[in-house]
Amino acid sequence: MKKVWLLYFVLTCCAVLSACGASGSSGEEKKELVLGATVPYSDMLEQGVAPLLEEKGYKVEVKEFNDYVQPNIALDSGDLDGNLFQHKVYLENFNTEKGMDLVDIISVPTAPIGIYSEKFSSLEEVKDGSTMAIANDPTNLARGLTVARDAGLIELKEEINPVNATVNDVLSNPKKLKFHEVDAAQLPRSLESVDLAAVNGNFAVAAGLDLTTAIYRDQIPEEIQNRIVVRKEDKDSQMAKDIIEAIESEEFAKVIEENFKGFHQPKWMGE
Template identity: 55%
Template sequence: MKKLLLSIILLLSIGLLAACGSSEGENAGSEDKKEIKFGATAGPYSDMITKAIQPILEEKGYKVTIIEFSDYIQPNMALSTGDIDANLFQHKIYLESFAKEHSLELSEIISVPTAPMGIYSNKFSSLEEVTDGSSIAIPNDPTNAARAFLILEDAGLITLDPEAETLTVSEKDVTENVKNLKFEPIEAAQLPRAVESVDLSAVPGNFALAAEMDLLSALQLENMPDQYRNRIVVNTSDLKAQFAKDIKEAVESAEFEATIDEQFQGFGKPEWMTK
């Protein structure tokens, strides 16, 4: 019995040592990682990686591959399965909702400058020209609709109930409508085209850029809450990995900000960049 007990203890000890060695090997591999596969939706955020992030990471010795996606589901699923190492396309509210719905462990590294929603018009050249009873197309989804109402309040065209929740305000929270605006909810992707048929249109930044609209031509740009700024996201298990730290350092660099100022004009900077 003593010999059997000693044999069992010996086998357990060997197993523990092997497990520790394997764990250390995995951690070492993560620390030595020199290739980053970045996922992004095609358009401005793929461009942001290419122009403002990739060159800095390459200076640090990384090989950066950018994989473009055409929807908002696959970038997170590909991240969770390890097909990519990081992604850039989503804001905080979407990230938290998606991760909870799909039981994923995802975490943000840092927020980046993001194209704001704007009020556009082919009829008026300024908000002062807006006439009584003008029509305005707004997104028909609650999250983006709330953003549109907040812009209109900032512009002085409406007043919202101060007790209303900022992230979920809707037409029912409008307590004063100075110009008697007529709200026309439509699909967000159709808002750039709506500029031709309505007096005003509240267009999210990504759809404005996809339609080749100039952000700086908006009559009013959104004072974007930080929750709506896009994030660079990784698996939570990689949050402290060296490659994640190097991505964050790249975004915090003066070189990154200089590229944003030069090539991404109109993008709203997150709070950490403006302090």
């Protein structure tokens, strides 16, 4: 009988120790991070976030993407720990369409859509009948049209949802602008053949355009500002808290001031 109790005691102790060991292993915060982003946000992560995380003991890899689908798929599958390329509207639509549960944790300075021209130096100089290039994909097409509206170049129908606007929703076009729909990535190059172009900030930066030279820059609403996104189960993790702390730091603000001029800053940064 004593042997039976001794065996029971040993097995119980082993089970407890095994459970404690498993808990300790699963409770450890991950210190090797892979963050995904598109240009120029990959640069923002490498210059303004990764160094601060590495000071906290993380090993950080920034993986660059050239599309707006794979970063979320990679995050959902666990190949990424976080990403930076999208705004809240896009994220919510993506979650709905793909059945994912990704969440944002903090917004960051965002490159605005700007109206650029090699022929005009101000909106007042825009002539009647001028040609204007805008993106041909639904999301960026709508943004290009709303930027043209906010710049006073056109009016859109009041009853439409601006997020889904198309050229058919233009109510008034006093300068009789002629819209040319092209691939968003080709908008900077289109400046050689059109009078104006509404260029997405990331493509403007990638093409070497100075954001501050735009004759009009979009005042980006909060829901269109890009943000750090993680899986829902990581929202309150130490990793997420450390990323937020890095982005809210003075060091990050200095990097933005020096290397990301013309980016629209979120309200929490004081703009």
